[in-house]
Amino acid sequence: MLSYSLKRLLQAIPTMLIVITIAFFLMRVAPGGPFDGERALPPEIEANLMAAYHLDEPLPQQYLRYLGNLLQGDFGPSFKYKDFSVTELILQGFPVSLEIGGLAILLALALGLPLGIAAALNRNSAIDYAVMGTALAGIAVPNFVVAPLLALVFGVLLGWLPAGGWNDGALPNLVLPVVALSIQQIAYIARMMRASMIEVLGSHYIRTARAKGLSERLVVWRHAIRPALLPVVSYLGPAIAGIITGSVVIEQIFGIPGIGRYFVQGALNRDYTLVMGTVVFYGALIVLLNLVVDLLYSALDPQIRYDD
């Protein structure tokens, strides 16, 4: 398992290199420089600035310097938030994004799994149709539609919860963003869990378990659920990626100071180093989380062992 993890981490290096390289050179071919302001700078000041940020060096040298700095966790200075480095901004935003995203994943599992199991156990009943109908709606309606609607209904019309803002992560401020972020994933997980549960319940060893007289509850809880969880676990990778992408809009809509918002702000303000830093950071995060999910998968399924 350890050697497998190491191998996977080694394989992630070329992936990350590609991300970094694309991001770096895209940024450099962009028209305009970071110091194009409303007032043109005197040439000597601009030259000094360029030298201070090493922008006067040849591109390959800048590229290597950027790689070297990255290895030390330094994403460079932000061009728009003048007093902050990109690393500082990321470290500031990440705990917030992590809280929202983590809670959203937990909520998606906490609701999606039981709903899917309930639907599978009551196949073709009213419960099944209700759950699957809602799930389809959850999949068809994108989160950037759900989020403002939630804010409109619960924030503006009913006034139960704040329609936006962060307020240092107070619970009422968390509810709407987390719900908006998780709805789509709840729907996917419920659908998946239902399908795999139905498949498992139709298999031979479940018939055997029933034949030897086990109670239905024991059959379901001890024998059916664990193997039925496997497809859901393998879906966790895409789910996490989906939640990270979703958080970009959700943080924007609710005005939450996470990485997603820095990313959008950076993109709109052409703060290239900030945009690039967040892309690289998220890339690394997704690669890492995919590895965790695969290891979790092997822990659940004894048939899969990563030996070599």
Add this chain to the structure above:
Amino acid sequence: MTSRSLTPDADAGMAGDSLGREAWRRLKQNKAAMASLWLLATITLVCVAGPWLTPWGLADVDWNAFGVAPTLDGGHWLGTDANGRDLLTRTLYGGRVSLSVALVATLVSLAIGVLYGAVSGYLGGRVDNLMMRFVDIMYSLPFMFLVILLMVVFGRNILLIYAAIGAVEWLDMARIVRGQTLALKRREFIEAAHALGVKDRKIVTRHLIPNAIGPVIVYVTLTVPKVILLESFLSFLGLGVQEPLTSWGVLISEGTDMMQTAPWMLLVPSVFLALTLFCLNFLGDGLRDALDPKTR
């Protein structure tokens, strides 16, 4: 067609375009899929023809109606936005953009994916290995972010949106087509056709393509909603199509800003978008059931 007289059993599978006709028959029995198909056709037709039928233009300002709620009298059936522009007209124009992105970007992804997958599967061996490794690497890239970076750097251009989204979505298609090609080229019926002296070209057109095209069609219907979603997502963030053009994502974004005073501005484009995505999902599911060779 000597093969037909030799193998009467194969007749059923080889007669006419029975595969397509059979799939169509199955699809027609699926009420949800057929209803979706009709609704989609209606939405498309309305978006294409509708803007010519409404008395307002995309950017026409009605100076007597700023932020008017939906009403039957006064001509603004779905209300106006804060600048007095007819929302129905704008939603229909937005639909044109969203649907055109869906169509073009899907075709781009289809072209790249089918070509890449077919070449990889057909050549096999080391080339196949290498090409699929590349796909694996591409898979683990945070593409969404690279697309956004692309839009930031090169400015918001609708052609770039077509290309960028198409270039993101071809990976699954390539995998599916490769898998199909690999599986099919070793199947007995291909071998049998070879043995019976059927020409290569005929094998490809008569046996390979009809059998590989089912999953591809299904996947295309599933790609379309993804593409629409991606475009709306970009537009929502302010990185998609630019004024004076509009799209459903842009309209939803504008609606979000105005939802406290003019909720219809959020609801109208949202309903159009959600309905379209709903129908495409239903249709995709229906097509999968109709075309899946395993259930036949």
